[in-house]
Structures are given as structure tokens and as C-alpha cells.
Amino acid sequence: MDGFAPLLVTFSSPGGHSSTHTIYCKAHSLKKTSEHTPNGRTLFTLGWPPYVTKRCLEEVFSRAGHVSHVILQLRGALMEDTECGDGFKVGYVVMSSKCEVTSALKLCSLSSPLPCTLTSLGLTLWVKHYTSNRPSLDMLESSVAIVMEKHDLRVKAGKEERMKAAAPDEDGWITVTSRGNRRKLSDEPAGKGRKQKKKELVNFYSWQLREGQRTEIAKLRQHFEEDKLRVANMRAARRFKPY
Template identity: 30%
Template sequence: MVTKASKQNAKNFKTLWVRFDADSSDKHQLFFKEHSIRNQEPEYPRKRTLFVLNVPPYATIDCLSNAFANLCGNVQSVTFSNTKGFKTAYIVFKQESSLDKAMEFSKDFIITLKSEKSICLTGLERWCKEYNDTLYDEQLMKKDIEECIASYDKQIQDHIAQEKAAEEDNDGWVTITGGKKRGQFAPSRKESTIGKVQQKEEQRKKKKQLLNFYTFQIRETKKQNLAELRKKFELDKKRLQELKQKRTFKPF
């Protein structure tokens, strides 16, 4: 059932057509309007943002950006609010005049996404490109690591220089501080912390040991248990005799 409100909302949108390439017989209708709401988001500025509905799944950010840039002017960004099926797009132009050109499209105008200037990848080529984009360049990674190490070394040197400057006061006296054996900036360990570390190390060693794995180990374990039981039995007998002697009735 089509309500009066939905008809009014549909009237606010303009339409145009989009196709994959010039040889495509299939085309999709786009619904678009200027994105202008009461609580305007900063990433979608007023008078420069185009709100587009029914964007087909094969349309990517790059090909959509290139298509509108060639027709209207420089595009600042293209954002999809949903990535499954037909999508909703926010196209932000760099100039307000570009949005005015987009709003002048006729309802029969057709946008072709793939051309000699604009490459729109689909299928296996698109998946390969998306996978390659996730890989990090080895040279860039090496450069970032070297910059990070150099920055860390500089921080260490600055810290050492500050400590040396703080040790000497105006009168020429030198403050002697305790040296740290586990590194220049390693915090001192408490006894409780050392105990926990040793306990974890002992538990790790016990897990590595194979107890009662061989036949002679099982035999020796049984002998030790039997000897401990006999020793405990003798001690219990001796303790019982002592209790009996203490309980002897002595009226006088």
C-alpha cells in the first residue's frame, strides 16, 4: 500500500540511469537528492553532498567517484552506508557548483561506470585487487620500523641526558643513584613478584617432565608408595602404644 507520505518522499528524489559499460543492455535506476537534514553530519557537508539510493552491487567507490568527477567536477569522497546488495551512497563534492551540475541531470540520463578513463573491476579481478590492497609494502614497512626504532633511541638518549643533568646541582655536588642491573629503565621487582615468577617456572618444568611414562618408573613409584605406607604404619603403631600407656588407670 502506497501512503501519501511515501509519495511525498519519492517526489523529493530525482532519477537517472546507470550501466556497467557501453555494451550493457541492462541498466539500473538511481534515486538521488541533495543531502540536507536538520542534524547535518560534519563528514557530509551541506550543499556539497549528494544522497544516492539503489546503487548496484558492481559499482565500487572508485568507479562511482570517477564517473561523477568526469560529469560534475572533483569528488572529495564517496561512502557506502551498506555494502550488501544494492547500496546507499554519499557523494561529497569539493565545490558547491559540482552538486548543482549533478542536480541538473535529466531522468533519462545514463551514467556509464566503465570506460577507457575509468576502470570498474568485477569478479576475479576485483577480488584480486581487494586482496592485493590488504598486503603491506615491504619497503614501506621497513621504513616505518626504522623510523620507530630511531624515535625510540632518541627518547632513550634524551632521558639519559635529563638524568645526568639532574644529578649535578648548582653547587657542583653529584647525586649518586642506584644502578639497575636489568636495564636502564626497568622497574625494581618485589619479593612477592620474584616468588610468583619462580613458582610459575617450577610449574612449567613439572609439566615438561614425563612422570610414570616408562615401566621402571611405575615400578619405582609403587615401591616408594609402599615404603611410605609401611613407615606411616609403624609411626601410627608407636603413637597408639603411647596413647594406651597414658590412659592407664592409676587410682593412687
Template identity: 35%
Template sequence: MVARRKKRAARDCEAGFPSPPGYSAIPIKFSEKQHTCHYLYVREHRVREGTKSSWPQKRTLFILNVPPYCTEECLSRLLSPCGAVQAVELQEKPDLAESPKQPASKFFHPQPIPGFQVAYVVFQKPGGVAAALALKHPLLVSTESHPVKTGIHSQYREWISNYTDAVPDPEALRLEVDTFMEAYDKKIAEEEAKAEEEEGVPDEEGWVKVTRRGRRPVLPRTEAASLRVLERERRKRARKELLNFYAWQHRETKMEYLAQLRKKFEEDKQRIELMRAQRKFRPY
């Protein structure tokens, strides 16, 4: 029974598989151990007349139903017997010729969605597209000379690659920082030289630019001057302290102050009366 299924699968791969209208089917196998075939649906990339496309005409092959394990390197290797491959690009969905292609951001790198994709393969000569459309024999994705890792092995490789990219090289980082600082110092020196040249020279409206360079250089403080400044700051803070924080303290202080004023007023009255009595005229 198993041998019969293997023969039927091999016969189906050789006989071909029905493809959508306008497409040709290319059978592929992941490895020699696989008996069933997966089919890539290919056609020549064309656009409407008068519409611009980023892909060269008559040299670009459009591919549908590309499995996740089939990378750009795999497609280039599988189709290289048809002709020299110039470029390969995998996408989640086909390009729309009417809409402009969005530029890739250098700050945000969205994670690709795993699944079946479409591909654009550009050959150096138009004959490569015709040879690819005529392929009928199954192509092997993973071979002994070019093994393709899938499953947990590919996940490990991706994790290791992400970790390696996240850890910067100390020497490269130091070189980048030194280069940046040299450029920054050079820029500051140019700005200072330009400011010195422009200082004191009136512009078209007669205004003169004044910079901080015209000020007298500040001498460094001595220890005695620093101590005087600290003592002055301490006195200033002491004056700002709240002597009467609570309301009842403030009320008592005010009452004491009024009592002192009344006492002083009475004393002043007595002193004035005494002075008047002493100044009274006495002829004898």
C-alpha cells in the first residue's frame, strides 16, 4: 500500500498539477524523502500599458504559493539553471502598480508574518523567464550540499542571530563614538571661529551681534570667598524661616507685641508729664 502511494505521488509530480489560468505549475520537494510535491504557480510579470513598475519587463518572473521554508537564497538556487538570477524578493502580497512603494523605515522593523508568500525573480536575460515557465520536473529545496533548516533549528538560528545583533562590538562602538565626537568638536570649533569673525561687525541693518566672549573672564573663587558666600546664604535662609508656623503662635506673638506697645505708651506719657513739671516757670 505504501509503495503504491509512493508511485502514485511520483506519477502525479511528473504528470503535473492543474494551475490557475495564465500560470504554470512548477513542482518542488523539500527533500528526497518527501514523496508529495508542492507547486509554485509562475507567470511572466506584466503590468497595464502606460503603468510604471519597479520590476523590469520581460525579465521578471512572478511566483505564487511560495512556502515559508523556501527563502530567497533557495529560489535563486532553484531557478539558477534557467539563467543568471539578478535579484529575488519575497513579499506578503503582490505589488500594486498604481500605489507607490512605501520606503522602509530605519527605526521600525516589523516582524514578518510567517506563511505562504509571493516572489519576484529578476533574470539578467529574458530567456530565463521562458526557461522557468517550461520547468516540469520536481526541484529539491534542501539537498546535502545546501541543507535548509526548519522548525526548532531555524528558530534557534534566528534567536542566536537576534542576540548577536543586539550585542554591539565594543571596538566598533568606540570607533563610532570617537568619530561622532571628532565631528562634533570640529563643528563647535567652526561655530566659535565664525562667531569671532562676526563679533563687532554690523549687519545690513546696522545691528552688531554681541556674544558671551566679550565678557570679562571670571576668576576662580578662593576659600575665604567661598566661606563668605556660604555664610551669606545661611543668614538668608535663617531670615526666611517661619518663626510662627501655627496660627495660635502668630496670635500670641501679636498680643505680646500690642502689650509691649501699650506699656511703652504709658511710660512715654509719664516721662512727658515729668518733663512738663520740671519745665514749669518758678520766678523764686
């Protein structure tokens, strides 16, 4: 990597686990200076594994001088100081003087890795992170109990509201809503009752149609007889009467 110097660091834990990583370092310099990462006194490093802490960086670079402070963040984050995260991290190590930054870069020329001690590493550390990020069984049961209690209260309130709406008022009137319970008025199956009503309805309209046809025929006959009488009167009025 252009401008970076490799630094070997071996991370070990009291349980006997160890892991060696290559950390890349260079002097941090920007056109716009910052009070958190001043130019000349800041060392920019990357490649730190997810389980490292600020104490690790201080332990590694304190061999070159006094470490003023450390900013540790996930790679790609915008100056968000954090020790948590599942990805590899970048670190800004601020030394007390420019000479100490030069001394810190000389550590990269060492042939043997620099040791760094961690409280836990490997599977032990992952199990610790897993258990710390998830609630315990007692906490989960408590949360479920609270949710179910709120649900029961909502159901009870809705039931009481429906019963109150179905009760008659002072004048004996009952407000009927679309969500009211529908009761059967007979023991016959619902399908059979609907079919019988439909059949009766069809028969009623057929009878009404026949009665309408009979009435129309009677009116036509009456008009026919009236027209016959009118024609006969007109013919009688048109006869020639010489005397």
C-alpha cells in the first residue's frame, strides 16, 4: 500500500489463544487541520481486527513514546469514535510530539511481531459478544408477559365497548352496528332458507307477470270494442239521406 508501512502485531489472551495481524501505518496529514487529529502528531493506522480496543493501540505505540489519545472507528465511518462493531477498524493514534510519531513508524521495521494482550480472544470473545447483545431468558419472558398483558387489556376493552353498545339506552333503544352478532331465527340450515326465499321470490314475480298480462289483454279488448262502436257511429253518420 502506497505510503503505508506494515507493522506485525500478535494478539494473545490469558486462555492461550493468539492471532497475528498486519497493521498498516503512516503519518496522518490533511490540508485542513483538526484538533482531534493534529497534523504532525497523528499516526493513521488501519487493519485492526474487530476485537481490538483503544487500550491495545495504546499498548502497542506506547513503546515509541507517550500516547495522548486514540480514536478507533469502523472502516468507512466518518470520525465516529467507537470500539464496537463486527468489521475491521482504523485508528488515529495521537502522540505527544512529532518525534514520537517518527519513532512509532520505526516500529514497523522490526522483524518480530509486537505483543498485545487481550482479556479474551477467539471463540470466547465471540460468545461473550453474542450473550451481551442478546437478552436473557428472564428478560425475554418479562417482555413477552408485558406485551400479552397489554393485548389482553385491549381485547377486554373492546369486548366491554361492544357490550356497552349492545345494551339498551334509557328509552329502550338498542344501537345496531354492522359488527353485531347475527342470530338464526329458525333451526333450518342457512343455505336451505336462502334457497326457499329465492324460490318464493321467483314465483311471486311470475304470478305478478301473469296478472299484468291478463290486465293488459282486458284493456286491449275494451279498447277494441270501443273502437268498433266508434267506427260504426262514423259509418252511420256518413250515410246519404236524400229526404
